[in-house]
Amino acid sequence: DTGVSQDPRHKITKRGQNVTFRCDPISEHNRLYWYRQTLGQGPEFLTYFQNEAQLEKSRLLSDRFSAERPKGSFSTLEIQRTEQGDSAMYLCASIGQGAGDGYTFGSGTRLTVV
C-alpha cells in the first residue's frame, strides 16, 4: 500500500489553457475526494466519488471544472480555460467503507496559472 498518489506534483500553465490532474487512491478505498487549498487556508471540499459515481459537487466547482472516476479506480480533475484564481494546491483523499479514521490525503498537485 503506497498511499494516495497524485500526479503531477507541480504544474505551471498559461491562463486559458486546460490542465488535468490524476489521483490514484488506496486500492481498497471506495470513496475519493478532491479538495482545493489556497495559501494560508485550510482545504476546501470540491467533489466526492463513491466508486465511479460522483455524488456531490461543491459550489466552488464551476462549470470549467470536471472530475471523473472511471471504473471506480483512479480519478482525474480537469480545469478548462484556467484563470489565475485557479492557482492552488489540489488535494485528493480517499477513505474506505466504514472506516473510522480520517481520510488519507495525497501530497497534492500545486497549480500555478501565469
Added chain:
Amino acid sequence: AQKVTQAQTEISVVEKEDVTLDCVYETRDTTYYLFWYKQPPSGELVFLIRRNSFDEQNEISGRYSWNFQKSTSSFNFTITASQVVDSAVYFCALSEAFNNNDMRFGAGTRLTVKP
C-alpha cells in the same frame, strides 16, 4: 452551518516546551466528527485523530493529547515536550455524521519549534 475556528495563526516555541493548539467549532448537528491533521512542509496532510461527538473522553497518544469539551465546543490539541519535527501547520476539521463528504477545515495554525 458548520464552522471551525483556529484563532492562533502562528505559534513559536522552543524545543521541549509544551504547546496547545486551540480549535472551536460550530454545528447544529448533535452527531458530528472532529479531526486534527498535520501538514508538514512536504504538503501532505497527515491524519492525527478522529473523535465523534458522543465520546468526550480525552485521548493521549505519546506526546500528543486532545481535550474535547462539548460545553465550550472546543477540541484542543496539546503537544508535550515539543520537538523540531513537530513544526508544521495543524488543521482542525469538522464533519457532520452521515454527510462527511463536506469536511470543513479551520484555517490552520502554523507551529514552529525552534531548537
